[in-house]
Amino acid sequence: MKLYPYLLVMAGVTYLIRMLPLAFFRRKITNPFLLGVLHYMPYAVLGTMTVPAIFTSAGDPVSSTVGFLAALVLGFKRRSLIEVALAATAAAYVTSLILPLL
Amino acid sequence: MEAYGYKEGLRDGLPIGLGYLSVSFGFAIWAVKQGIPGLALVLLSGTNLTSAGQVAGVTVMAAGGLLVELALTEFIINLRYALMSVTLTQKLHPEFSLWQRMLASFFITDEIFAVSSTRKGLLTFPYMMGLGCLPWIGWTLGTALGAFAGTLLPAALSAALGIAIYGMFMAIIVPPALEEQGVLLAVFAAVGLGLVLRYVPWFRFLSEGFVIILSAVFGACLAALVKPVEAGEGEA
Numbered sequence: 544m545k546l547y548p549y550l551l552v553m554a555g556v557t558y559l560i561r562m563l564p565l566a567f568f569r570r571k572i573t574n575p576f577l578l579g580v581l582h583y584m585p586y587a588v589l590g591t592m593t594v595p596a597i598f599t600s601a602g603d604p605v606s607s608t609v610g611f612l613a614a615l616v617l618g619f620k621r622r623s624l625i626e627v628a629l630a631a632t633a634a635a636y637v638t639s640l641i642l643p644l645l
Numbered sequence: 646m647e648a649y650g651y652k653e654g655l656r657d658g659l660p661i662g663l664g665y666l667s668v669s670f671g672f673a674i675w676a677v678k679q680g681i682p683g684l685a686l687v688l689l690s691g692t693n694l695t696s697a698g699q700v701a702g703v704t705v706m707a708a709g710g711l712l713v714e715l716a717l718t719e720f721i722i723n724l725r726y727a728l729m730s731v732t733l734t735q736k737l738h739p740e741f742s743l744w745q746r747m748l749a750s751f752f753i754t755d756e757i758f759a760v761s762s763t764r765k766g767l768l769t770f771p772y773m774m775g776l777g778c779l780p781w782i783g784w785t786l787g788t789a790l791g792a793f794a795g796t797l798l799p800a801a802l803s804a805a806l807g808i809a810i811y812g813m814f815m816a817i818i819v820p821p822a823l824e825e826q827g828v829l830l831a832v833f834a835a836v837g838l839g840l841v842l843r844y845v846p847w848f849r850f851l852s853e854g855f856v857i858i859l860s861a862v863f864g865a866c867l868a869a870l871v872k873p874v875e876a877g878e879g880e881a
Binding site (some may be wrong): 546548549550552553554556557558560561562563564565566568569570571572573574575577578579580581582583584585586587588589590591592593594595596597600601602603606607610611613614615617618620621622623624625626627628629630632633635636639640 | 656657659660661663664681682685688689692693694695699700702705706715716719720722723725726727728729730731732733734743746747749750751753755758759760762763789801802804805806807808809810811812813814815816817818819820821822823827828830831832833834835836837840841843856857860861862863864865866868869870872873874875876879
């Protein structure tokens with residue numbers, strides 16, 4: 544299989560999509576609706592990527608849901624990104640170990 | 646306004662890097678099964694730094710697809726990065742030069758965008774490079790580990806690591822959603838439409854990339870209609 548042309552095309556296309564707007568878009572946006580769209584977009588992207596994927600992300604649904612609840616509680620407590628990520632992982636891991644024993 | 650440096654970037658990038666390590670580990674195990682050699686996968690991850698695009702790319706490669714087809718697929722799946730890049734231009738530090746923009750843009754992913762765009766204050770070049778560092782290492786290293794030593798990690802641990810990245814997303818979403826009704830609305834609207842597009846059989850023709858684009862644009866537009874943002878406010 545000649546893979547290198549594929550690798551080159553993928554790297555090139557992916558890079559240009561990211562680079563061109565960041566490098567050359569220089570206007571300041573002042574329209575309140577557009578500012579709103581840009582402000583809310585990351586949360587909307589993350590929300591739709593997280594739900595429902597998180598509920599199967601740690602293998603089985605029960606461990607994943609326990610991990611989700613751990614993340615939710617620590618999120619409410621405004622803990623740091625790494626704390627929430629590790630707590631969700633630990634909660635899911637421990638649950639997946641206990642689950643077969645129940 | 647506050648600005649942040651390389652160290653803060655590294656720290657913010659750590660959970661992303663850990664999440665990527667586990668996700669790319671799984672990606673590599675899957676991709677090796679599609680018949681792609683490990684070295685090509687490491688090169689792929691090191692030069693692309695994207696999950697959905699790489700999965701689609703490997704699928705096209707394994708099927709011996711056309712280069713045009715590959716380019717178009719990558720363009721559509723990764724189009725969201727263009728939107729994210731435009732958003733980030735609005736809060737780049739004035740000292741960000743052209744070549745620095747060209748370098749930093751390489752590291753724009755969903756997660757890096759989410760962290761940098763929700764960070765209070767202006768984005769500096771050192772901060773963006775620090776932020777990209779550990780995710781890039783995690784993504785490339787995880788691919789190498791998965792491709793060459795995929796079976797060494799205990800199965801239960803590698804499964805549990807799959808939630809790390811989503812736990813991090815929740816840490817980003819929840820606090821502002823408690824404070825701003827607009828954010829709460831954007832999240833619920835996007836999740837709601839996402840669920841409809843994923844589970845109602847009529848929409849089965851939509852790929853995951855399109856579901857993310859459509860539901861996110863819907864959530865953000867709805868929230869912007871109900872709660873517009875005045876210049877200087879919220880964009881911090």
